[in-house]
Amino acid sequence: xxxEYTRDQIEEFLYHEAELIDDWRLxxxxxxxxxxxxxxxxxLDSDDPINSSxxxxxxxxxxxKERLSSRAKRLMKKTAHAEFPHSKVRHIISNVRLGTEAGxxxxxKANFVVYRTKExxxxxxxxxxxxxxxxxxxxxxxxxxxxCILDLNSLADQGRLTIIL
Amino acid sequence: MSSVITPPRKLVDIxxxxxxxxxxxxxxxxAEIFQKEKQMIFSxxxxxxxxxxxxxxxxxxxxxxxxxxxxxxxxxxxxxAGAFFNxxxxxxxxxxxEKRGNTKTFSCPYHGWVYNTEGKLVSMxxxxxxxxxxADGALNLRKVPRLEEYRxxxxxxxxxxxxxxxxxxxxxxxxLDSMCDQTAAELVVLPGEHSYSINANFKYLxxxxxxxYHLLPVHVSYLEFLDDRLKAAGDQGxxxxxxxxxxxxxxxxxxxxxxxxxxxxxxxxxxxxxWIPPWxxxxxxxxDAKRAWLAEQFGKERADFISDVQKNLVIFPNLVIxxxxxxxxRTIEPTSPNTMRVNSWALGPTDESDAxxxxxxxxxxxxxxxxxxxxxxxxxxxxxxxxxxxHSPVEWNELSKGMxxxxxxxxxxxGPDDEGHMRAYWAQWxxxxxxxxxxxxx
Numbered sequence: 303x304x305x306e307y308t309r310d311q312i313e314e315f316l317y318h319e320a321e322l323i324d325d326w327r328l329x330x331x332x333x334x335x336x337x338x339x340x341x342x343x344x345x346l347d348s349d350d351p352i353n354s355s356x357x358x359x360x361x362x363x364x365x366x367k368e369r370l371s372s373r374a375k376r377l378m379k380k381t382a383h384a385e386f387p388h389s390k391v392r393h394i395i396s397n398v399r400l401g402t403e404a405g406x407x408x409x410x411k412a413n414f415v416v417y418r419t420k421e422x423x424x425x426x427x428x429x430x431x432x433x434x435x436x437x438x439x440x441x442x443x444x445x446x447x448x449x450c451i452l453d454l455n456s457l458a459d460q461g462r463l464t465i466i467l
Numbered sequence: 468m469s470s471v472i473t474p475p476r477k478l479v480d481i482x483x484x485x486x487x488x489x490x491x492x493x494x495x496x497x498a499e500i501f502q503k504e505k506q507m508i509f510s511x512x513x514x515x516x517x518x519x520x521x522x523x524x525x526x527x528x529x530x531x532x533x534x535x536x537x538x539x540x541x542x543x544x545x546x547x548a549g550a551f552f553n554x555x556x557x558x559x560x561x562x563x564x565e566k567r568g569n570t571k572t573f574s575c576p577y578h579g580w581v582y583n584t585e586g587k588l589v590s591m592x593x594x595x596x597x598x599x600x601x602a603d604g605a606l607n608l609r610k611v612p613r614l615e616e617y618r619x620x621x622x623x624x625x626x627x628x629x630x631x632x633x634x635x636x637x638x639x640x641x642x643l644d645s646m647c648d649q650t651a652a653e654l655v656v657l658p659g660e661h662s663y664s665i666n667a668n669f670k671y672l673x674x675x676x677x678x679x680y681h682l683l684p685v686h687v688s689y690l691e692f693l694d695d696r697l698k699a700a701g702d703q704g705x706x707x708x709x710x711x712x713x714x715x716x717x718x719x720x721x722x723x724x725x726x727x728x729x730x731x732x733x734x735x736x737x738x739x740x741x742w743i744p745p746w747x748x749x750x751x752x753x754x755d756a757k758r759a760w761l762a763e764q765f766g767k768e769r770a771d772f773i774s775d776v777q778k779n780l781v782i783f784p785n786l787v788i789x790x791x792x793x794x795x796x797r798t799i800e801p802t803s804p805n806t807m808r809v810n811s812w813a814l815g816p817t818d819e820s821d822a823x824x825x826x827x828x829x830x831x832x833x834x835x836x837x838x839x840x841x842x843x844x845x846x847x848x849x850x851x852x853x854x855x856x857x858h859s860p861v862e863w864n865e866l867s868k869g870m871x872x873x874x875x876x877x878x879x880x881x882g883p884d885d886e887g888h889m890r891a892y893w894a895q896w897x898x899x900x901x902x903x904x905x906x907x908x909x
Contacts, residue, residue: 343838359658360657363838364828372692372695373840382688382844457663457664460663461664462843462846464838
């Protein structure tokens with residue numbers, strides 16, 4: 303069975319999301335998510351990050367739609383001190399692979415490197431993103447699930463994860 | 468010939484008559500003081516190593532850095548917990564290279580020496596050593612001099628002559644008890660951890676961990692988030708609550724030996740046993756039942772204390788136990804005068820529903836950790852402080868707020884947004900750095 307969507311279409315969407323984050327258009331970014339969406343970053347010491355659940359183990363970050371919208375809103379405030387002044391953020395996304403399309407959902411995984419520069423310090427966050435996308439009437443997609451699995455054992459170098467991956 | 472002796476510098480300046488309490492900024496930035504802290508404090512205090520639930524089975528181990536020591540904390544085949552230096556007695560090789568696991572032995576990767584889970588050397592992988600070379604046991608994995616437990620919390624001490632753990636913990640046991648007593652079942656460390664670094668002296672995080680004064684300025688964006696959530700669920704909100712009540716209820720308390728706690732009221736909800744509307748009706752029954760059980764067990768007053776009061780505890784010198792948005796263990800490992808490594812874990816009782824467990828963890832990550840709406844901004848503050856004191860000619864940090872003439876700062880009681888609990892910490896720090904307090908049995 304062939305997929306209805308091409309890698310080009312999916313990549314275009316992922317690049318669009320990345321651009322919104324890099325440009326600090328975070329309220330627009332949060333609009334890309336469905337009302338039942340989950341955006342999470344697994345614990346760096348998880349034995350099985352793909353299948354782990356934030357409902358029974360401690361994640362770095364586990365947002366539902368309400369909290370990811372709040373995260374976007376908060377990060378735009380001057381009182382979100384950790385991101386004031388805003389750091390420079392750049393997403394590099396590659397190795398995009400389309401998984402199965404079933405029940406109106408498209409599974410996608412991609413590798414990423416995200417650079418964050420705050421003052422003179424640049425940190426790197428690298429890993430794999432696991433998406434569940436659904437087609438949207440606009441011709442694009444919406445994100446039902448985005449799980450980021452970092453290839454890190456700790457945030458000893460980065461110190462914090464305050465930007466959106 | 469007379470030698471020149473430098474008079475000891477005053478690092479903590481306590482002026483009770485004038486209600487001033489100041490810390491010389493060298494205490495946060497000097498390499499010499501950092502070395503001295505290792506010797507006078509970290510070699511003498513009980514330091515948290517791990518929780519019983521992390522090594523439930525024989526052969527379970529975790530590898531952990533504690534007060535500069537690279538340790539293996541494990542449950543031996545005998546069932547006893549042990550703590551060993553992670554270093555082969557042959558040439559020094561690190562023998563345990565995984566963070567956690569279960570094993571019958573540790574084999575040194577260099578020459579193949581093998582140790583059992585009691586640390587005993589059971590093979591040297593060669594025949595031509597003297598037969599009784601380990602008769603005195605000196606070639607066994609070196610044990611940390613002391614390992615003791617309080618209700619599942621294990622601590623090590625590098626000083627064989629130290630007072631007992633329970634004596635060291637002094638008044639802080641009240642706070643550990645009020646966590647352990649939340650369930651008739653077990654408290655366990657939940658899977659997952661936060662491990663990150665901060666570019667600031669470790670004591671800045673100790674101070675921050677129970678600082679009520681910073682709540683509004685630093686965390687207003689978290690409180691606005693909480694406010695939106697509470698109001699959406701038909702509640703009164705958080706910002707007004709804090710503005711009106713935070714400074715009027717609760718207190719800071721010195722608990723002896725440098726330990727201190729902040730008791731406060733913040734409407735974050737508490738999985739034991741203070742429900743908030745955004746959590747929904749599903750778990751309300753369970754939380755109400757838990758509260759009723761607590762009242763039955765301990766009387767209403769203690770049940771209310773356990774259920775309602777947000778408790779931020781710092782066990783001197785570097786352990787934070789928070790019983791607030793959830794239950795949190797946070798260790799703060801100094802790595803240089805101006806850097807620290809932080810590790811934290813969530814605790815939960817084994818007898819709660821899946822729904823409440825999920826809420827507990829959700830509450831944790833909403834505020835705490837390197838991606839939380841709260842901790843991340845705290846980290847920024849500490850790094851701004853460190854940066855400031857590295858260049859500024861100002862000599863002292865002020866911790867004078869609410870100073871009320873207590874005779875011994877270590878047991879001072881103050882308002883929730885005062886700095887008395889920090890004075891309790893620093894008075895102990897000062898006594899230990901001067902050698903006036905060694906925490907040894909007399």
